[in-house]
Amino acid sequence: MNFDFSDDQKFIQEQARNFLAAECSTARVRKTLEGEQDFDRPLWQQIVDLGWPATAIDEDQGGLGLGYLELCVIAEEMGRALAPVPFIASVYLATEVVKLAASKAQQDAWLPQLGAGEWIGCLAAVEQPGAFNADTVKCAVSNGVLSGSKTAVLHGAIADKALVAAKENGELGLYLVELSQAGVSRKALKSLDPTQPLAELVFDKADAEKLGGSVDALTAIAKVYDRAAVLLSFEQIGGCDAALEMAKEYTTARYAFGRQVASFQAIKHKLADMFVIKELARSNAYYGAWALSADADELPLAAATARVSAIDAYYQCSKENIQAHGGMGFTWEFDCHLYYRRAQALSLTLGGSPYWKEQLVGHLLNSAA
Amino acid sequence: MNFDFSDDQKFIQEQARNFLAAECSTARVRKTLEGEQDFDRPLWQQIVDLGWPATAIDEDQGGLGLGYLELCVIAEEMGRALAPVPFIASVYLATEVVKLAASKAQQDAWLPQLGAGEWIGCLAAVEQPGAFNADTVKCAVSNGVLSGSKTAVLHGAIADKALVAAKENGELGLYLVELSQAGVSRKALKSLDPTQPLAELVFDKADAEKLGGSVDALTAIAKVYDRAAVLLSFEQIGGCDAALEMAKEYTTARYAFGRQVASFQAIKHKLADMFVIKELARSNAYYGAWALSADADELPLAAATARVSAIDAYYQCSKENIQAHGGMGFTWEFDCHLYYRRAQALSLTLGGSPYWKEQLVGHLLNSAA
Amino acid sequence: MDFKDSPEQAEFRQQVQTWLKANAKPKTGDSVRGSQEGRYEQAKVWYKKVFDAGYACITWPKEYGGAGLSQIHKVIWSQEVAKYDEPDGYFVIGQGNCGPAIMQFASEAQKTELLPRMASAEDVWCQLFSEPSAGSDVAGLRTKAEQKGDKWIVNGQKIWTSGAQHSDYGVILCRTDPDISKYRGMTMFFIDMKQAGVDVQPITQMDGGSHFNEVFFNNAEIPDSQRLGDVGGGWGAALLVLMNERLAISGIQPDGFPELLKLVQTLEIDGEPLRNNPLVRERLAHWYCQHAGIKASTNRMLTAVAKGGMPGAEAALGKLVGAVMNQDIANYALQLMGDTGAICEETLAEQHAHFQNTVMFAPGIRLAGGTDEVMRNIIAEQVLGLPQEPRADKGIAFKDIPSGNQG
Amino acid sequence: MDFKDSPEQAEFRQQVQTWLKANAKPKTGDSVRGSQEGRYEQAKVWYKKVFDAGYACITWPKEYGGAGLSQIHKVIWSQEVAKYDEPDGYFVIGQGNCGPAIMQFASEAQKTELLPRMASAEDVWCQLFSEPSAGSDVAGLRTKAEQKGDKWIVNGQKIWTSGAQHSDYGVILCRTDPDISKYRGMTMFFIDMKQAGVDVQPITQMDGGSHFNEVFFNNAEIPDSQRLGDVGGGWGAALLVLMNERLAISGIQPDGFPELLKLVQTLEIDGEPLRNNPLVRERLAHWYCQHAGIKASTNRMLTAVAKGGMPGAEAALGKLVGAVMNQDIANYALQLMGDTGAICEETLAEQHAHFQNTVMFAPGIRLAGGTDEVMRNIIAEQVLGLPQEPRADKGIAFKDIPSGNQG
Secondary structure (H helix, E strand, O other): OEOOOOHHHHHHHHHHHHHHHHHOOHHHHHHHHOOOOOOOHHHHHHHHHOOHHHOOOOHHHOOOOOOHHHHHHHHHHHHHHOOOOOHHHHHHHHHHHHHHHOOHHHHHHHHHHHHOOOOOEEEEOOOOOOOOOHHHOOOEEEOOEEEEEEEEEEOOOOOOEEEEEEEEOOEEEEEEEEOOOOOEEEEEEOEOOOOOOEEEEEEEEEEOEEOOOOOOHHHHHHHHHHHHHHHHHHHHHHHHHHHHHHHHHHHHHOEEOOEEHHHOHHHHHHHHHHHHHHHHHHHHHHHHHHHHHOOOOOHHHHHHHHHHHHHHHHHHHHHHHHHHOHHHHHEOOOOHHHHHHHHHHHHHOOOOHHHHHHHHHHHHHHHHO | OEOOOOHHHHHHHHHHHHHHHHHOOHHHHHHHHOOOOOOOHHHHHHHHHHOHHHOOOOHHHOOOOOOHHHHHHHHHHHHHHOOOOOHHHHHHHHHHHHHHHOOHHHHHHHHHHHHOOOOOEEEEOOOOOOOOOHHHOOOEEEOOEEEEEEEEEEOOOOOOEEEEEEEEOOEEEEEEEEOOOOOEEEEEEOEOOOOOOEEEEEEEEEEOEEOOOOOOHHHHHHHHHHHHHHHHHHHHHHHHHHHHHHHHHHHHHOEEOOEEHHHOHHHHHHHHHHHHHHHHHHHHHHHHHHHHHOOOOOHHHHHHHHHHHHHHHHHHHHHHHHHHOHHHHHEOOOOHHHHHHHHHHHHHOOOOHHHHHHHHHHHHHHHHO | OEOOOOHHHHHHHHHHHHHHHHHOOEOOOOOOOOOHHHHHHHHHHHHHHHHHHOOOOOOOOHHHOOOOOOHHHHHHHHHHHOOEOOOOOOOHHHHHHHHHHHHHHOOHHHHHHHHHHHHOOOOOEEEEOOEOOEOOOHHHOOOEEEEEOOEEEEEEEEEEEEOHHHOOEEEEEEEOOOOOEHHHOEEEEEEEOOOOOEEEEEEOEOOOOOOEEEEEEEEEEEEHHHEEOOOOOHHHHHHHHHHHHHHHHOOOOOOOHHHHHHHHHHOEEOOEEHHHOHHHHHHHHHHHHHHHHHHHHHHHHHHHHHOOOOOOOOHHHHHHHHHHHHHHHHHHHHHHHHHHHHEOOOOOOHHHHHHHHHHHHHHHHHHOOOOHHHHHHHHHHHHOOOOOOOOOOOOOEHHHOOOOOOO | OEOOOOHHHHHHHHHHHHHHHHHOOEOOOOOOOOOHHHHHHHHHHHHHHHHHHOOOOOOOOHHHOOOOOOHHHHHHHHHHHOOEOOOOOOOHHHHHHHHHHHHHHOOHHHHHHHHHHHHOOOOOEEEEOOEOOEOOOHHHOOOEEEEEOOEEEEEEEEEEEEOHHHOOEEEEEEEOOOOOEHHHOEEEEEEEOOOOOEEEEEEOEOOOOOOEEEEEEEEEEEEHHHEEOOOOOHHHHHHHHHHHHHHHHOOOOOOOHHHHHHHHHHOEEOOEEHHHOHHHHHHHHHHHHHHHHHHHHHHHHHHHHHOOOOOOOOHHHHHHHHHHHHHHHHHHHHHHHHHHHHEOOOOOOHHHHHHHHHHHHHHHHHHOOOOHHHHHHHHHHHHOOOOOOOOOOOOOEHHHOOOOOOO
16 A cells, blocks of 8 residues: 555656756746747657657557556646646547557557657547537548548647547547648637647548547547546646745745735635645545556546546636735736646646536446445 | 615614513523423513514504514514524414415404414424425325324424415315314424424324415415515524624634734634625625515515525524634534524525525526526 | 615606617627727717716716716616616726815815816826735835925836826825835825826736736926825825725626626537526526625615715625636636637637636736735724734834835 | 555455454444443443454554554554444544653653553543633643642643543643743643542533533642653643644544435435435535545555654645535535424434534534644645744743733
């Protein structure tokens, strides 16, 4: 019984933190936020060179053969640093879809490429408001070509290929689609967090290759969602840490009424509440990490729990960090809104808190019954 | 446009407050709480002598011919003083049922008696967990006799007569039942607030007189619930005031760490939050009082709003008053629990907050549509 | 307790309705709002029209450009004008905050000259209190005014000044004596904003907009005749201004409920109307109680004011509750929409991206006019009469108060 | 990150399971609990049995009556014994708080004599810190101990002492010098509770029960040999005791979730199972996240302790969150039941009136071991390292600290 990461994993985390502290300052994040670039390509290249996208890919498929626990600690640092790269889209989503839904041959071909960052993947599932719902999917494939449209596709405007959920003869499947082809038009969408940009993808008879794995698409997508939920929860608690740290530093240095602002009980208790909700989320994320790494039956419940806690925690920590800064927290100049924007983006992708609470209860009552 | 009670109404309220301050100390309330008596009969007699039960009864039916606004200000004082008398059961419920559902002849006979306190009435509606639901009523009348049982009947153990919701040939009706007769057995039930006691009533072929008014029983009960919801909300804000007052006095007099406890920001803000939720409830209660007195179309929405706000406010004020007292707040000796018990009793009678929230939204979406 | 108009009020409402029908722009529902500049110019034109019709600054005396009527009449006006697509309370800070200060402290000549032009929005006014190092602690301000003959020379910086870029005048609070205690060393003036030595710089907010400014004073001049109140009496004067501000903003601050109600009535998710979703219904009930409670509390306060009372610190509760629910409602609406909730395109997102815009602007509403903590302090100390905390800034010279050398 | 037992842990669990199977009372589900007295006597018998089997005070050294094993072993024991209808952690205050104090400060002779008897519950111990005028501010205590030869004479009053009526000994914190500063004027002892001069009076709680006592000291005597630590070193010693208390109670404090889950799985309202009610499902999800989060946080802390760390102030978060949700869950359950929710009859109300009883007891759980505010202060200052407030009780003699003449 050991409820902590191993020393090796902590070492990987420390390396990641140091690297990102040096290479991914908020000043650099702002280049993407302020539209100088649609994502931080040089940073992405460095991350690829470090092999992070290959962390949870088997060695015989060109991966590092580490595991999900190692990916979790990296995720926490990506979240802390607000890294403006398609790590979520390509690593947590596209790569996991391939691992779960592709045929052996497809995996052998694609996973080494994804691990090596030869192409950036994304997941195109949602077509309308509300969380992904297979029943309402209108994207359709016939004779190997895909038509229809997807929206709110994370990093969809810059990805090379998309994993698309579509129906063929009324049956849901997952398809790999080359996004540079003629049959695909895409439009970047203004969104709350330009550093995790969204796009609309429109397919008009686009060539699409069906993923040929044995698992049916619905099961695969559900499992990808659970895995990604755990990984996102680590990005979220990384962000919570950073926001609380900001609030601590500012209120400790700032004076009002002749005292440090952080010496006022109302501020101390505000920060204490941020700590409490963050630590609950962290503990739930750890449990999710274990369930993920052990591929345990508890994964669906643990993932939903980690996700709901992380959504609540990051919303509170990022919004109260703004308040703790007073007026300056409302300025573009201060970094508070970077975390608040990211909190919104991470809470909405993969469906919001109401959807995941319902997931949680469903699994809870089943497992408890 | 005038959003306040009139000077006459304020005078009535002041009189009521002074009377109850003198005659209904918490020491006296405790006699009922601690079981020395099942209710405060002498106090009830004084209240009857003051004519309060007749406040909202027309003069030609033996009432004072005042109105609901006057009854609201009295209700606030009854709540503040935690009066251990059947005012809710006999005045807000039984009397209003008679006014709405009884025939002219029955009203002429009964309202003067109720106004003069010649008998104490109660409402017997609920038979099972959850708010009153006409569909699940099992109490049945045939050939003028009633059989079945009711539970959680407020002041049912001491009332002289009950207004009972029962079905005759499958149709819901309201019936006046003499509780001293052979066909009725009743059992006092241990409850959270012994100063507003509950009882189980079992009817076995009990004589029952059908109320012969023109309004159907369901409509009448719904309207009684709305009226009582407003009146209860005034009892609740009276209790909120008293609880906040206690918290203020104790934390101002009490010292810790060499300072008045009330000078700590966490305590100041706790009390400020109590004030805020209490004032929102008070304002909603005022709006409800207007809708009640004007018999306005807004009554159902206004009543539900007043009720939901008052339930939340009294729960928070009474529970945080305990916390503000620290350990002493948890003792039997201190009065904190009297308000906390009353908050529970008032929030649960007529159905709890989930039931009333649903009522509120139903009316809101209809009126807004 | 009566929500109907008195005969006299009903007649006034009738007049207002008739005039608005003839002069105001009807709501077109889907109008996407124009540029900030454009809206400002339209507002000036509209206010002149309102002024000429005698409906500007309704509660002000006639001789100062008002209508000499009661708060209730003002409420009636606001209720009626809200039915049209015209701005109300656009110059609320000038007319609501600066106006009373001028009325209280300026000379008769200044009042008759300045107030009518303020009421007609020919002159625009701003309020210059907050500073980078004086936020919640307004009295910690450091902008210096030094007397030189019959002039005062102003140096320093103000912040969060709305409308400064358009303003002709500003009411400014300055430190005139750093050697005496904090609250006694301030003086209030009104200053010509168009002079050299006054430099207005817009602040970019976290949402990308810029409704506020920084204002830098570099040897700006104020004739002593523009002093409002006694030298050293600035704090008392400021409290009066802030008290009026409460009244001015109460009731006009957004709490986000109407937009949520509209969303619930219109949006379907997976073919299921939100109005049928029990979770949404529960939240709607919860927030309606707060929404209705704030509205009714404001009406109670206006009744008290109409009876001659002063706007109490109670107004702080509407600000506190409304600002927090405004943020949480917007966040909740996005959560319901899931992935697409993050999309800000005005043409795609519900109600022209109202909820996305609100999520990004709401933090500022919570901060403007005092943080949640300041509101709770006001309620605790001014309403409940609870003791102050031990003060580290009392009984010593302002210049000696610990400041961490900030700002 | 691994939730499975190591081979050695698995073997220990196996032993425990075997022994419990042979010796412990199986859960009968519906057993209504007996009287407080009866339960106490059963507990003493059970603990003796546990002690003889070598499972008492698992983390204590063998020579003092423990098993010399780790925190993890203790967790395994608790998990297994929880499956039976036997008390665990019944003497948690004596063994969890007083034990470590004795181990740290008593003489070797005292340790070998007292600790095994404490572990076997032959001797029962209580903790005497809180006083009527020293609640959140424990160090404000006034109970005097005056040295007289090799004895200390104790006068004063303690409060909220659980188990005092059964206790043979108590660990007591006294004021030994009111003329020096608050935190330096205290000394810790252990005292014979059975002597004349010690008077135990039960406190009736708001729920009618009485789990706590007031203890009055009237010239009670303590030999100097029973002093724990240096004269004036009492506060440091007390902090050690309180730190161990956190570890002792963490994980055993009720948060109300299991009972809510059971209610949702079993109750129908108007023929509709609660499990199908979307509002109930949403609340269940919300509270499950807190419940699971507290549990996982406790496990993280135990892991840290097993690796040799000390229980951090982080434990305060479980106390804070769990105590509040425990009260709110009970209140919510009653709200669902409507009118009948107020009925306390054990035979009528769900789960033997668990929710009604909890509503009335929960306020005490929030208070015991520190109010919500104290927990937040601990987190803010000890975990986040935020500055203390200006202190009105520092640097002056205890007797001169403002007290409003209370107590």
